[in-house]
Amino acid sequence: MPRRILILFAHPALEKSRVNRQLLAAVKNLEGVMVHDLYEDYPDGFIDVRREQKALTEHDIVVWQHPFFWYSSPSLLKEWQDLVLTYGFAFGTEDTALKGKKVLTAIATGGSEVSYHPECFNRFTIRQLLAPFEQTATLCGMEYLEPFVIHDALDLTADQITQAAERYRQTILALRDEATEP
Ligand SMILES: Cc1cc2nc3c(=O)[nH]c(=O)nc-3n(C[C@H](O)[C@H](O)[C@H](O)COP(=O)(O)O)c2cc1C
Structure with missing residues (x-):
C-alpha cells in the first residue's frame, strides 16, 4: 500500500522564495501527499495542537521542508515541535503515536556543499547540524531518513532549480511507493 506523506512546510517569506517554492510545487498535487504550509495556516503563530497531532496519526511519513536558517529551521517549525510533540503523544510512554x-x-x-565540512567555514556537516532534528525523531521512535539537501540556493539557475524540484518529486514518490516489508 502506498505510504501517506505529510509535508510540513515552513517558509516565512514564500513570495521571495525561489527554491522551496518550486520544490513544493513539484510535490503538492501528488496523490497520497498532503502539504501543510505552517506560515500560511498559522499567520499569527498559534498552532492548533490537536489538529497537528491528528494529522500526524493519519500519515506514515513526515517531511520537514524549509530553508536552512541559522543552521536550523525557521522558528515556526521549532514552535510546532515544542507544542505538538508532547509527552504521552510523541514520547515517554510505551504506546506513543x-x-x-x-x-x-x-x-x-x-551555503555550498563544500562549506559544510570540518575544514571549511561552516565547520560542521549538514548531518551534524541537523542532529536536534534527528534526535527528536529518534526519541519519538521515528526513523530519520537521509536528508534531502539543495545547496547554493541563492546561486542556482532556473534550470538547476527545475532539476532540483524533479529530484525532490522523485524522492517523495519513491518514499510513497516503497514496498513495505513483509
Ligand atoms: C534568516 C536567514 C538565515 C539563513 N541562515 C542560513 C544558514 O545558516 N546556512 C545557509 O547555508 N544558508 C542560510 N540562509 C540562506 C537560506 O538558506 C536561503 O536563502 C534559502 O534556502 C533559499 O531558499 P528559498 O529560495 O526557498 O527562499 C539564511 C537565510 C536567511 C534569510
Whole structure:
C-alpha cells in the first residue's frame, strides 16, 4: 500500500522564495501527499495542537521542508515541535503515536556543499547540524531518513532549480511507493 506523506512546510517569506517554492510545487498535487504550509495556516503563530497531532496519526511519513536558517529551521517549525510533540503523544510512554513512522528533512541552504565540512567555514556537516532534528525523531521512535539537501540556493539557475524540484518529486514518490516489508 502506498505510504501517506505529510509535508510540513515552513517558509516565512514564500513570495521571495525561489527554491522551496518550486520544490513544493513539484510535490503538492501528488496523490497520497498532503502539504501543510505552517506560515500560511498559522499567520499569527498559534498552532492548533490537536489538529497537528491528528494529522500526524493519519500519515506514515513526515517531511520537514524549509530553508536552512541559522543552521536550523525557521522558528515556526521549532514552535510546532515544542507544542505538538508532547509527552504521552510523541514520547515517554510505551504506546506513543509516532513509533515506526519516518521523517525526512528537506532543506535548501545558501551555503555550498563544500562549506559544510570540518575544514571549511561552516565547520560542521549538514548531518551534524541537523542532529536536534534527528534526535527528536529518534526519541519519538521515528526513523530519520537521509536528508534531502539543495545547496547554493541563492546561486542556482532556473534550470538547476527545475532539476532540483524533479529530484525532490522523485524522492517523495519513491518514499510513497516503497514496498513495505513483509
Ligand atoms: C534568516 C536567514 C538565515 C539563513 N541562515 C542560513 C544558514 O545558516 N546556512 C545557509 O547555508 N544558508 C542560510 N540562509 C540562506 C537560506 O538558506 C536561503 O536563502 C534559502 O534556502 C533559499 O531558499 P528559498 O529560495 O526557498 O527562499 C539564511 C537565510 C536567511 C534569510
